[in-house]
Amino acid sequence: MAALLHEGTAYPAGSRVLEVGCGIGAQTAHLVASSPGARIVAVDVNEASLGQARARLAADSPDAEVEWHCADLFDLPFSDASFDHLFVCFVLEHLPDPQRALLELRRLLRPGGTVTAIEGDHGSVLLHPDSAHARAAIDCQVQLQSLAGGDAHIGRRLQPLLAEAGYDGITVQARPVYVDQNRPELVEGFTRNTFIAMIESVGSDALAAGLTTSADWRRGVADLHRVAEAGGTFHYTFFKALAAKLP
Numbered sequence: 001m002a003a004l005l006h007e008g009t010a011y012p013a014g015s016r017v018l019e020v021g022c023g024i025g026a027q028t029a030h031l032v033a034s035s036p037g038a039r040i041v042a043v044d045v046n047e048a049s050l051g052q053a054r055a056r057l058a059a060d061s062p063d064a065e066v067e068w069h070c071a072d073l074f075d076l077p078f079s080d081a082s083f084d085h086l087f088v089c090f091v092l093e094h095l096p097d098p099q100r101a102l103l104e105l106r107r108l109l110r111p112g113g114t115v116t117a118i119e120g121d122h123g124s125v126l127l128h129p130d131s132a133h134a135r136a137a138i139d140c141q142v143q144l145q146s147l148a149g150g151d152a153h154i155g156r157r158l159q160p161l162l163a164e165a166g167y168d169g170i171t172v173q174a175r176p177v178y179v180d181q182n183r184p185e186l187v188e189g190f191t192r193n194t195f196i197a198m199i200e201s202v203g204s205d206a207l208a209a210g211l212t213t214s215a216d217w218r219r220g221v222a223d224l225h226r227v228a229e230a231g232g233t234f235h236y237t238f239f240k241a242l243a244a245k246l247p
């Protein structure tokens with residue numbers, strides 16, 4: 001998965017890179033590995049996640065010099081044009097106003113600098129065996145994210161969002177993941193432990209919000225697990241955008 005998301009992203013030594021919404025540092029670890037010598041600044045609004053990210057990097061990449069900040073991306077303590085590159089992964093999907101976020105972040109980029117934005121899109125899911133119950137379970141997650149102000153279908157919107165926020169030279173790549181039993185590491189690592197686990201984690205919220213019944217939820221989750229068994233297949237597409245701030 002890291003190769004799929006990070007391929008093509010490497011920043012020159014000495015460049016100053018802001019990772020926005022670093023969470024527990026899953027992407028930070030890859031950024032420091034693929035961009036030795038770049039000066040990575042990682043921010044997140046969640047203090048606990050930031051603490052985990054620090055600990056993770058200290059353990060896995062003790063030589064990496066990452067600067068950590070607990071801050072809201074709408075109120076970052078950095079001057080205008082103080083970064084060469086921005087990296088934002090799986091953050092815009094959670095924001096009620098992702099365009100305003102991109103606009104605010106653009107302020108921090110030096111002219112000629114770039115932004116990389118990576119998002120998923122739950123509308124890209126293909127299941128075999130297909131199941132209306134499984135798709136309904138996925139839709140519960142989509143609806144809950146929407147109720148929380150986010151958009152689980154944001155991948156398809158990256159180009160217009162970046163354009164409306166004033167970026168130039170926008171290119172968006174669709175990066176699909178296809179999984180069947182011949183790729184057991186992806187069956188475990190992506191289909192089961194990432195995608196299905198994420199859907200399963202919203203079960204109680206979906207029931208509390210009246211989006212499903214216990215019986216329908218159980219059936220949906222059981223059908224989702226069938227795609228991770230022998231003979232099942234699963235497809236999901238991530239979207240990776242690169243854009244620039246013109247000099």
Ligand SMILES: C[S@@+](CC[C@H](N)C(=O)[O-])C[C@H]1O[C@@H](n2cnc3c(N)ncnc32)[C@H](O)[C@@H]1O
Pocket residue numbers: 020021022023024025026027043044045046049071072073074088089090091094
């Ligand atoms: C799904 S996680 C993604 C974490 C990381 N980028 C990754 O790909 O593993 C979304 C992260 O965005 C952070 N976040 C959400 N809204 C934010 C805001 N307004 N300012 C800063 N971080 C924010 C959350 O705290 C969370 O850690």
